[in-house]
Amino acid sequence: MTTRVRFAPSPTGYLHIGSARSALFNYLYARQVGGKFLLRIEDTDLARSTEESTRSILDGLAWLELKHDEEIVFQSDNAGKHRAAAQKLLAEGKAYRDFTPKAEPTDQNVKEGIAERARAAQGEKSMRDNIYRELYSEESDRKAEAGEPFAIRLKVPLDGKTAFEDRVYGLQEREYVDTEDLVLLRSDGHPLYNLAVVCDDIEMGITHVIRGQDHLTNTHKQVLIYEALGVTPPTFAHLPLIMAPGKGKLSKRKHGEIVSLTTYRDAGFVPAAFRNFLALLGWSAGEEKEIYTLDELVEKFSFDGIHRSNAIFNFKENDPRHWTDDKALWMNAEYIRTMPLAELLPLVKAELKAAKLWREEYDQESIALTADIPSTADLGADGRPETVAFETREVGSHAWYVYTVDLIRTRFFTLRDFSSQGRAYFSEDFDFDPAAVAKNLTKFPELRDWMPELADRFETVFTERGALFNEASIETVVKGFTEEKNTKLGVIMNGSRTLLTGVAVGPSMLSVFEVIGLERTLMRLRSQVGWNMVE
RNA sequence: GUCCGGUUCGUCUAGGGGUUAGGACACCGCCCUUUCACGGCGGCAACACGGGUUCAAAUCCCGUACCGGAUACCA
Numbered sequence: 110m111t112t113r114v115r116f117a118p119s120p121t122g123y124l125h126i127g128s129a130r131s132a133l134f135n136y137l138y139a140r141q142v143g144g145k146f147l148l149r150i151e152d153t154d155l156a157r158s159t160e161e162s163t164r165s166i167l168d169g170l171a172w173l174e175l176k177h178d179e180e181i182v183f184q185s186d187n188a189g190k191h192r193a194a195a196q197k198l199l200a201e202g203k204a205y206r207d208f209t210p211k212a213e214p215t216d217q218n219v220k221e222g223i224a225e226r227a228r229a230a231q232g233e234k235s236m237r238d239n240i241y242r243e244l245y246s247e248e249s250d251r252k253a254e255a256g257e258p259f260a261i262r263l264k265v266p267l268d269g270k271t272a273f274e275d276r277v278y279g280l281q282e283r284e285y286v287d288t289e290d291l292v293l294l295r296s297d298g299h300p301l302y303n304l305a306v307v308c309d310d311i312e313m314g315i316t317h318v319i320r321g322q323d324h325l326t327n328t329h330k331q332v333l334i335y336e337a338l339g340v341t342p343p344t345f346a347h348l349p350l351i352m353a354p355g356k357g358k359l360s361k362r363k364h365g366e367i368v369s370l371t372t373y374r375d376a377g378f379v380p381a382a383f384r385n386f387l388a389l390l391g392w393s394a395g396e397e398k399e400i401y402t403l404d405e406l407v408e409k410f411s412f413d414g415i416h417r418s419n420a421i422f423n424f425k426e427n428d429p430r431h432w433t434d435d436k437a438l439w440m441n442a443e444y445i446r447t448m449p450l451a452e453l454l455p456l457v458k459a460e461l462k463a464a465k466l467w468r469e470e471y472d473q474e475s476i477a478l479t480a481d482i483p484s485t486a487d488l489g490a491d492g493r494p495e496t497v498a499f500e501t502r503e504v505g506s507h508a509w510y511v512y513t514v515d516l517i518r519t520r521f522f523t524l525r526d527f528s529s530q531g532r533a534y535f536s537e538d539f540d541f542d543p544a545a546v547a548k549n550l551t552k553f554p555e556l557r558d559w560m561p562e563l564a565d566r567f568e569t570v571f572t573e574r575g576a577l578f579n580e581a582s583i584e585t586v587v588k589g590f591t592e593e594k595n596t597k598l599g600v601i602m603n604g605s606r607t608l609l610t611g612v613a614v615g616p617s618m619l620s621v622f623e624v625i626g627l628e629r630t631l632m633r634l635r636s637q638v639g640w641n642m643v644e
Numbered sequence: 645g646u647c648c649g650g651u652u653c654g655u656c657u658a659g660g661g662g663u664u665a666g667g668a669c670a671c672c673g674c675c676c677u678u679u680c681a682c683g684g685c686g687g688c689a690a691c692a693c694g695g696g697u698u699c700a701a702a703u704c705c706c707g708u709a710c711c712g713g714a715u716a717c718c719a
Contacts, residue, residue, distance in 0.1 A: 613680065
């Protein structure tokens with residue numbers, strides 16, 4: 110029998126990172142054993158389900174590159190079958206009609222209400238003392254025919270226990286007395302969650318149910334339904350939950366966007382990096398390794414490697430540097446600086462396009478063959494792609510673009526940084542960081558005269574005399590200039606850096622000059638914009 | 645309340661009778677350096693508590709504490 114797993118989210122909001130991880134684990138297992146990864150949208154709560162939400166879930170899965178097999182199943186399409194199953198159990202005497210009027214919802218918090226009711230019921234009421242449980246079927250039929258509303262409840266046996274072997278948590282047992290006669294069908298005929306899930310899982314031929322640990326008690330109820338239906342239950346594997354710092358629940362209400370997968374996409378995460386991070390939250394291959402390709406995850410995945418304790422998703426609100434889990438941020442940076450350049454380029458392109466900084470000339474299609482794109486494997490000792498000669502790196506060309514991305518990527522954390530921190534490489538319209546201006550410009554007032562002078566020097570050497578504007582010659586000129594002014598190289602270099610890029614950080618300044626190009630270098634060294642912004 | 649889980653550095657985790665309790669992130673220091681990163685080297689830092697079993701317990705057993713989940717005519 111081929112393995113069939115499913116990811117079954119309810120479309121009542123964005124895709125939560127915990128759900129995304131469930132989807133990932135289902136996917137990894139399915140791929141590992143050559144099974145099918147199915148998708149089912151549990152949209153039976155009509156009041157809360159929305160189409161945007163379904164859209165967002167699909168977008169999220171696509172972003173993580175978790176492709177599902179077969180058609181998407183919408184649970185609401187199967188309500189008829191769910192009802193038929195309940196009727197079957199009723200006819201077989203495994204379920205009964207409960208004519209008790211539906212309890213009015215309390216005005217307090219739903220969760221609290223439930224807990225309070227449960228506490229109050231403790232001791233005085235058994236799970237089985239419903240007067241309709243043993244009603245003669247003729248009497249039950251009569252009331253039903255008379256039009257009295259009723260819910261259909263499962264008749265949980267008096268003695269015994271449900272048991273299943275969880276692939277993560279081991280043998281799980283629960284006495285029947287601890288499980289109520291759960292409602293299968295509401296009095297308005299609406300099938301309830303546990304019945305719907307079991308029916309659909311049977312219908313879809315699900316062999317392994319991999320889901321959050323919060324479903325552990327539901328599983329006992331579902332096992333009861335499987336037994337009543339005469340079907341062997343699938344294998345279950347429950348995943349530990351992802352908690353907020355302080356071990357509280359990670360919720361949108363309390364934590365906002367941080368729990369939504371789309372936040373990471375929009376913040377400039379590399380899909381493979383976030384996927385990698387998610388996989389390591391609550392799972393380990395048991396080796397000292399952090400970076401895994403999708404293929405490696407598929408190969409190494411095992412239920413034994415899944416932790417039984419919940420994991421904390423660590424982040425600090427109001428701290429821009431640690432706005433989300435540090436390890437996720439680090440992993441993203443790690444991917445950005447080490448992934449094959451050919452894979453990074455399209456991501457950077459999308460980012461620059463979104464920031465309106467993209468120019469068609471950058472695209473390899475119009476200039477060079479894809480095969481010519483240097484990858485990290487082609488990098489020389491100085492960290493630059495060896496295959497691209499300076500002469501071919503005209504500012505704005507494809508070769509220039511590739512070289513520039515590769516040059517600046519080593520200190521970026523997100524794809525967003527290419528259009529923010531790295532904006533000056535792609536646009537004339539960039540901001541000056543006040544701290545950088547203070548540290549590298551205002552502190553040395555003489556630079557206000559020197560910088561335009563340096564520009565003049567560059568013009569003489571590179572424009573009038575026609576020397577090649579490359580690192581070696583730039584270094585000669587800048588060093589000569591520094592000695593002439595009897596100052597330190599750092600003063601000139603850092604002043605130039607801030608004037609040329611608006612910031613105090615970046616690659617080797619010689620590379621920066623070269624990549625910014627002679628024309629823009631002259632313009633920016635002479636510009637007063639950086640100076641003016643502090644006055 | 646009851647049922648079910650869980651507890652190794654701040655966080656993610658390895659280890660499941662004998663380990664200097666390992667790695668990663670974060671943080672700190674040093675080196676590299678025109679800056680900031682990267683990189684390299686180093687540092688700080690953990691077996692919840694109490695009993696047992698054993699020559700030996702982070703590891704096995706029992707209890708306690710704490711945390712989490714569930715307890716709906718929600719999903």
